[in-house]
Amino acid sequence: MRAFTVLDLFEPNRQRLTLNEISEGIDLPKSTTFRILQTLVDAGYLVQIDSMHYGLSHRILRLGNCVLPNLGAREIAHPELEKINAATQETVALSEFLGTERILIDVIESTHALKLSLRVGEIVGLDLGATGKLFLAYHPEAQEKYKDKPGFSGPAFDKDIAGILKKGFAFEIGTRFAGSAGIALPVFDMNNKCRYSIGIYGPDSRLRPNHDKFTELLKSSAQRISAKLGSTLTLP
Structure with a gap:
């Protein structure tokens, strides 16, 4: 597990790290860190660039190319949607950001007779619902x-946006359907960008x-x- 912790220290803007930086990053003595680094170098996952710096090898890229095409966000998120649906009995959905719109890529509907029905493949503007406000x-x-x-400019809008970023979620009532409500949270990709959102949707009378x-x-x-998509961020 310590070896994986070392690999997690590398970022696009931190492609070369020294022994001191890695030792501090994993909070271990330099002697222990050096042994871990040598193991990773011998295994082909790290390269020693010069006498001071280490970097990731092309073997990491090869492994990434093996995983990403076969394991998308929908496959990763679906078991979590099932857990939330079972615990809440409400409609749960995963959406993907499309620039100025969003698309529903997975939905599990509520078991209640009165529910909010959503459709996989549906494209929705960002001016509607909690998910749209979150992406904005x-x-x-x-x-x-x-x-x-x-309502999408000015001090009140700016305050609303700042509140979402501070709290880490959006809660909207009646902006898409009368009497409906939604709670949406960000899902970050391997570049730590909010590419997806997971949310619960239903009548305001049950969600509030x-x-x-x-x-x-x-x-x-x-x-x-x-985390499974490769993000290193911690939600607020």
Whole structure:
């Protein structure tokens, strides 16, 4: 496990690390760290660039190419959607950011007679629902398209966006369907970008009383999905 901790220290802006930096990063003595580094070099996962620096080898890239095409966000997230649906009996969905819109890529519907029905493949504007507002918060470049719509510019909107980023989730009532509500949390990819969102959707009469409980369930699942997608971020 210590070896994996070493590999996690490397980032796009930290491609070369010294023994001191790695030792501090994994909180181990230099002697122990050096032995771990030598093991990784011998196994072909690290290369010693010069007398001071280490970097990831092309073997890591080969492993990444083996995994990513076969294990997408939907496959990773679906078991988490099943857990949330079983615990809440509400509609749960995974959405993907598409620039100025979003697409539903997985849905498990509520078992209640009164429910919010969503459809896989449905493309929705970011001006509708908790998921749309969440994506606008994490992708400010997308806000330009909606700035002329009522409620999507000005101090109140800016405060709303800042609140989402601080809390780490969006909660909207009646912005997509009358009487409906949604709670959405970000799911980050290997570049630590909010590419996906996981959310619970249903009648306001059921979601509002369970807001805190449902948010915590979503947060735990979003964190696990993000980690499996390669993100190193911790949700607020």
